[in-house]
Amino acid sequence: MLTLELRARDGLARRAVVHTAHGSIETPNFMTVGTLGAVKGILPRHLLDLGAQVMLMNAFHLAWRPGEELVRKMGGLHKFCGWPEPILTDSGGFQIFSLPGLRKITDEGALFANAVDGSLRLFSPESVVDIECALAPDMAMVLDECPPYPCTPRELTGAVDRSIRWAERSWKHAVKLQGAPPGTGSQQPTAAARGTHRTPYVNFFGIVQGGFDDSARQRSLDATAAIPFPGLALGGFCVGEKIEDTHHGITFTAPKMPAGRPRYLMGMGTPEDILLAVAHGIDLFDCTIPTRNGRNGLAFTATGTVRIKNSEHAGSALPLDAHCSCYTCQNFPRAYLRHLFLAREMNAAILISLHNVAFYLQLMQDIRKAIEEGRLAAFSAEFLARWRSESQ
Amino acid sequence: MLTLELRARDGLARRAVVHTAHGSIETPNFMTVGTLGAVKGILPRHLLDLGAQVMLMNAFHLAWRPGEELVRKMGGLHKFCGWPEPILTDSGGFQIFSLPGLRKITDEGALFANAVDGSLRLFSPESVVDIECALAPDMAMVLDECPPYPCTPRELTGAVDRSIRWAERSWKHAVKLQGAPPGTGSQQPTAAARGTHRTPYVNFFGIVQGGFDDSARQRSLDATAAIPFPGLALGGFCVGEKIEDTHHGITFTAPKMPAGRPRYLMGMGTPEDILLAVAHGIDLFDCTIPTRNGRNGLAFTATGTVRIKNSEHAGSALPLDAHCSCYTCQNFPRAYLRHLFLAREMNAAILISLHNVAFYLQLMQDIRKAIEEGRLAAFSAEFLARWRSESQ
Numbered sequence: 001m002l003t004l005e006l007r008a009r010d011g012l013a014r015r016a017v018v019h020t021a022h023g024s025i026e027t028p029n030f031m032t033v034g035t036l037g038a039v040k041g042i043l044p045r046h047l048l049d050l051g052a053q054v055m056l057m058n059a060f061h062l063a064w065r066p067g068e069e070l071v072r073k074m075g076g077l078h079k080f081c082g083w084p085e086p087i088l089t090d091s092g093g094f095q096i097f098s099l100p101g102l103r104k105i106t107d108e109g110a111l112f113a114n115a116v117d118g119s120l121r122l123f124s125p126e127s128v129v130d131i132e133c134a135l136a137p138d139m140a141m142v143l144d145e146c147p148p149y150p151c152t153p154r155e156l157t158g159a160v161d162r163s164i165r166w167a168e169r170s171w172k173h174a175v176k177l178q179g180a181p182p183g184t185g186s187q188q189p190t191a192a193a194r195g196t197h198r199t200p201y202v203n204f205f206g207i208v209q210g211g212f213d214d215s216a217r218q219r220s221l222d223a224t225a226a227i228p229f230p231g232l233a234l235g236g237f238c239v240g241e242k243i244e245d246t247h248h249g250i251t252f253t254a255p256k257m258p259a260g261r262p263r264y265l266m267g268m269g270t271p272e273d274i275l276l277a278v279a280h281g282i283d284l285f286d287c288t289i290p291t292r293n294g295r296n297g298l299a300f301t302a303t304g305t306v307r308i309k310n311s312e313h314a315g316s317a318l319p320l321d322a323h324c325s326c327y328t329c330q331n332f333p334r335a336y337l338r339h340l341f342l343a344r345e346m347n348a349a350i351l352i353s354l355h356n357v358a359f360y361l362q363l364m365q366d367i368r369k370a371i372e373e374g375r376l377a378a379f380s381a382e383f384l385a386r387w388r389s390e391s392q
Numbered sequence: 393m394l395t396l397e398l399r400a401r402d403g404l405a406r407r408a409v410v411h412t413a414h415g416s417i418e419t420p421n422f423m424t425v426g427t428l429g430a431v432k433g434i435l436p437r438h439l440l441d442l443g444a445q446v447m448l449m450n451a452f453h454l455a456w457r458p459g460e461e462l463v464r465k466m467g468g469l470h471k472f473c474g475w476p477e478p479i480l481t482d483s484g485g486f487q488i489f490s491l492p493g494l495r496k497i498t499d500e501g502a503l504f505a506n507a508v509d510g511s512l513r514l515f516s517p518e519s520v521v522d523i524e525c526a527l528a529p530d531m532a533m534v535l536d537e538c539p540p541y542p543c544t545p546r547e548l549t550g551a552v553d554r555s556i557r558w559a560e561r562s563w564k565h566a567v568k569l570q571g572a573p574p575g576t577g578s579q580q581p582t583a584a585a586r587g588t589h590r591t592p593y594v595n596f597f598g599i600v601q602g603g604f605d606d607s608a609r610q611r612s613l614d615a616t617a618a619i620p621f622p623g624l625a626l627g628g629f630c631v632g633e634k635i636e637d638t639h640h641g642i643t644f645t646a647p648k649m650p651a652g653r654p655r656y657l658m659g660m661g662t663p664e665d666i667l668l669a670v671a672h673g674i675d676l677f678d679c680t681i682p683t684r685n686g687r688n689g690l691a692f693t694a695t696g697t698v699r700i701k702n703s704e705h706a707g708s709a710l711p712l713d714a715h716c717s718c719y720t721c722q723n724f725p726r727a728y729l730r731h732l733f734l735a736r737e738m739n740a741a742i743l744i745s746l747h748n749v750a751f752y753l754q755l756m757q758d759i760r761k762a763i764e765e766g767r768l769a770a771f772s773a774e775f776l777a778r779w780r781s782e783s784q
Contacts, residue, residue: 038732038739045719066731070707074727082723315462327437331474335466339458340430346738347430 001181002139002203002230004262004283008372012255012281015371018231018262020086020138021200022078023053027262027283028367030274030360031056031088033291036065037081040291041350042357044083050326050358051365055083056286059132059140060092060123064114068134076136076200087137088286091128093144093207094235094267107162109143125169133177133202141233141266142170144207149239156211164223167206171227174204181230205231205264208253212245217253231262234282238267247276254280271300271363271387275380278367290360294353297341301359302383304391306334308352313338326358327351393573394531394595394622396654396675400764404647404673407763410623410654412478412530413592414470415445419654419675420759422666422752423448423480425683428457429473432683433742434749436475442718442750443757447475448678451524451532452484452515456506460526468528468592479529480678483520485536485599486627486659499554501535517561525569525594533625533658534562536599541631548603556615559598563619566596573622597623597656600645604637609645623654626674630659639668646672663692663755663779667772670759682752686745689733693751694775696783698726700744705730718750719743 001021008015018025032039032047035058039047047055057077062068074080077087096102096110104111109124125143132140143166147159178201206224210217224232234253237246250265254277257263264284265277274285290300297308301321306313308320319329320337328337328351340348363383370379393413400407410417424431424439427450431439439447449469454460466472469479488494488502496503501516517535524532535558539551570593598616602609616624626645629638642657646669649655656676657669666677682692689700693713698705700712711721712729720729720743732740755775762771 036732036735036737037728038737041738041742043719043739043742044723065735066706066727070727070731073707074709074725080725080728082728314458315465317466327435331436333466333472335458335462336429336472336474339462340428343428343457345428345430346433346741347435349738350433350435350742 001201002262004260006259008374010371010374010376011279013278013371013376014259014281014283015368016262016283018086018283020203022084022086022138025053025086025284026368028274028278028364028371029053029284030364031284031286032357032360033286033288034081034083035061037062037077039353039357040295041346041353042291044081046327046354047083047357048085050354050361052085052357052361054086054088054284055081056088056090057081057135057137058092058095059089059128059135060095062089062135063092063121063131064116068131072134072136078136086139088139088205088264088284089132089135089137089141090266091132091141091143092123093141094146096123096143097146097148098239105145107165125166126173129170129173129177129204132204133174136200137202138200139203139205139231141205141207142167142229144209144235146209146236146239147211149211149241151211153213156213156216159211160209160216160220163207163209163220167224167227167229170204171206171229174202178202181228203230205229205233205262207233207235207266208257209236210249210253211236212241212249214252217249218256221253221256225258229261231264232257233264233266235266237265238269246273250277250282251280254282257281272384274363275367275383278371279376279380290356291353294356295349297348297352299352299359300356303386303389307392308334308338308341308348310392320352320355321359324355324358324362326355328355328358393593394654396652398651400766402763402766402768403671405671405763405768406651406673406675407760408654408675410478410675412595414476414478414530417445417478417676418760420666420670420756420763421445421676422756423676423678424749424752425678425680426473426475427453429454429469431745431749432687433738433745434683436473438719438746439475439749440477442746442753444477444749444753446478446480446676448480448482449473449527449529450484450487451481451520451527452487454481454527455484455513455515455523456508460523464526464528470528478531480531480597480656480676481524481527481529481533482658483524483533483535484515485533486538488515488535489538489540490631497537499557517558518565521562521565521569521596524596525566528592529594530592531595531597531623533597533599534559534621536601536627538601538628538631539603541603541633543603545605548605548608551603552601552608552612555599555601555612559616559619559621562596563598563621566594570594573620595622597621597625597654599625599627599658600649601628602641602645603628604633604641606644609641610648613645613648617650621653623656624649625656625658627658629657630661638665642669642674643672646674649673664776666755667759667775670763671768671772682748683745686748687741689740689744691744691751692748695778695781699784700726700730700733700740702784712744712747713751716747716750716754718747720747720750
C-alpha cells in the first residue's frame with residue numbers, strides 16, 4: 001500500500017516521500033518512460049546509476065504486446081523487465097483517444113483495433129483494472145476519457161461525466177479484486193479474488209480531467225477526490241492547446257488536489273512546465289522528452305538545449321554539459337557525439353538520452369533541495385535565466 | 393612500440409601477451425568491432441566491464457566521416473571515442489574492394505567515390521598510412537588488394553604482387569613519418585615528421601594475401617614477413633569461397649607466420665573458425681558476428697545459437713544462456729528479450745549484443761586457460777560438441 005510522507009513545504013510546493021512495496025520515491029520526481037517495459041536506449045542499471053527511482057510503462061501498449069497474461073505468468077512487470085524499483089502504469093486513456101484504431105466508444109468502454117495485428121479489444125474501466133492487476137505495477141492509472149481539443153461544452157461535460165463514472169467503476173472493480181487499501185476500511189477482497197490474485201497491491205490513481213474550463217476541472221476534481229484512490233493525477237493537457245491554457249489548468253487545479261495523496265501531472269514536460277507545476281504542488285512527472293529528444297540529437301544543458309548536429313559542434317572537445325557528471329559528459333566530446341549522430345550510430349541516441357535523463361533527474365534533485373531550503377522561487381528564477389540563455 | 397611476450401604453447405597454439413602503449417592484450421583474444429568508433433549498442437564502459445581489451449575501428453570509414461584530421465585535432469581515437477584501451481584500425485582494403493564506389497585502381501592506389509557525399513578520394517598505401525597516423529591507433533593495417541573470388545591465376549598473381557609492393561611502400565612511408573620501430577635499427581623520423589607528428593607510435597601490420605592457392609599464400613607470406621612490421625595479419629577470406637577452402641588457407645598459412653610477432657586473422661569468425669585458427673597459432677580475431685547477430689536477435693550460448701523470435705521463447709523465464717554471468721543473462725528472461733525484439737525496441741539489440749560479446753570474450757578466456765593447461769584440443773572438442781547440440 002502506498003503512503004505519502006510530507007517532509008517540507010515551500011509555498012504550495014511539497015517535498016515528500018512516496019512509499020511503495022518496491023521502494024520509496026523522493027518527490028518531486030520524474031518517471032522515465034519505458035512504454036513497452038524498456039526505456040529506449042537506457043538499461044535498468046543505467047537508470048539505477050543515475051538515481052532513477054521509478055519507471056512509467058503503458059498498460060494499453062503492454063496489453064497488446066506481449067499481453068498482460070504473459071507478464072502475469074512471468075511474475076509481473078518488475079521481474080519481467082528487470083526493474084526492481086517502483087513502476088507506474090498508464091492506463092492508455094490518452095493513447096486510446098489519440099492513436100488511430102479507435103472503433104467505437106460507449107459507456108461500456110472503448111473498442112479499439114490493435115495496430116499490431118488488427119484484432120479488436122474492448123478497453124473498459126474494469127478490463128483495464130484487470131490488465132493492470134495482471135501487470136502488477138506499484139501504481140496504476142484508471143481508464144479515463146480525454147476530451148479532444150477544441151471541443152464543445154457538451155462534449156467536455158460528457159467526457160468529464162464519463163471519466164467520473166469510469167473512475168467509480170474502476171475503483172469498485174479494483175476493490176473487488178484486491179480489497180480496499182489496507183488500513184482504510186473493512187472491505188476485503190472477495191474469495192474469488194483472494195484465490196486468483198497473488199500480485200502485490202496495485203495502487204490505483206484517479207485522473208482529474210476537465211479540459212480548459214475551470215468549473216469542469218473543479219467538478220472532475222471533486223468527484224475524483226471523493227473516491228479513496230491512493231493517488232490522483234492531473235490529465236488532459238498537451239492536446240493542442242496554447243501553453244498559457246496548459247499552465248492555467250495546472251495552476252488552477254494542482255493546489256486544490258488532496259494534500260494527503262501523491263499528485264501526478266501526466267505526460268509533461270519541459271523544465272519550465274515542471275518548475276511551474278512543482279511550485280503549485282505537483283509531486284510526480286513523466287515525459288518522453290529526455291529520451292525522444294535524445295534520439296533526435298537534442299541535449300538538455302544548464303544553459304539550454306544543444307542541437308548536436310549543428311556544425312558548431314563539429315570540432316568541439318566540450319562535453320554536452322560542463323556542469324554534468326553523467327557518463328556521457330565525463331567521457332565523450334560533442335564532436336564524437338555529433339559524428340555518431342550524423343552516422344546514425346545507435347550509440348548517439350544512447351549517450352544523449354542517458355545525459356538527458358541525468359539532466360532531468362538532477363533537476364528534480366535540485367528542486368527537492370530548494371524546497372527543503374525554502375528557496376524554490378529563487379532556484380527557479382536562476383535556473384530559467386540560465387536555461388533560456390543559449391537554447392538552440 | 394608493440395611487443396609480443398609468449399607465455400605458453402599447446403601444439404601450434406600460442407598463449408601470449410601483446411604489450412602496447414595503451415595497455416596489454418592477453419592472446420588469443422577477440423577485438424570487438426566499432427567501425428566508426430563505437431561498438432553498436434555497447435558503450436565503452438560495458439566493454440570494459442566484460443573484460444574487453446582491444447577495439448577494432450576502420451580507418452577507411454573514419455577517413456570519410458568524421459575525417460582523420462578532425463580526429464587528430466581531438467587528440468586521436470582513444471580520446472575522441474572515450475576508449476582507453478588498445479585500438480587497431482583496419483585500412484579499409486577489404487571495404488575498398490567490396491563496397492560500391494570503387495572508380496579506378498592503379499598501382500598508385502584506389503580512387504574511391506564516397507557514399508556519404510559522393511566526393512572522390514585516392515586511397516594509396518601512403519595516404520592510408522597518413523590517415524592512420526592521424527587517427528593514432530596502437531595498431532594499424534596497411535592497404536592491400538584483396539583479390540575477388542573466384543579470380544584467374546593472373547588476377548591473383550597481380551593482387552599478391554601489388555599487395556607486396558604496397559606493403560613495402562606503406563612501411564617506407566610509416567618509417568619516414570615515425571622512424572623505425574624503437575630498438576630495431578638506426579632509422580629515425582625525418583625532421584619534418586618529428587615536427588608535425590605528435591601521435592604515439594602506430595604499429596603497422598602487413599597483410600598476407602594469396603587467395604586459395606598455397607604457392608601464392610607462401611609467396612605473399614615470405615615477402616610480407618621480410619618487412620619489419622611489428623605484426624602480421626592473414627586476410628582475403630570470406631569473399632565467397634567454401635568454408636573448407638577458408639580453413640585450408642588458415643591451417644596452411646598461420647603456423648608459418650613469424651613466431652615473434654602477433655598473428656591476426658582478419659574479419660572472422662564463428663566459434664568453429666576461432667578454435668581452428670587458435671589451434672594453428674592465430675593470436676587475434678575480429679568479427680561483427682556478435683554485434684550484428686545481436687541486432688538481428690541471434691544469441692550465442694554454450695549449447696548453440698538461440699533465435700530469440702522463435703515462439704518457443706515466448707513464455708520462457710530462462711536467461712539466454714544459463715552458464716553466462718553477463719548483465720543480460722543475470723537480469724532478463726528470454727520472454728522479455730523476445731518481446732523487445734518483436735516490438736523493435738533498441739534495448740533488444742543492446743542486451744543481446746552485450747551477451748554475445750560476453751560470450752565471445754568468455755570463449756577467448758576459456759581458450760587461453762586451455763592453452764595454459766595444455767588441453768586446447770580437449771576443450772575444443774567439448775565446446776563444439778555442446779555448441780552443435782541445440783543451435784537454431
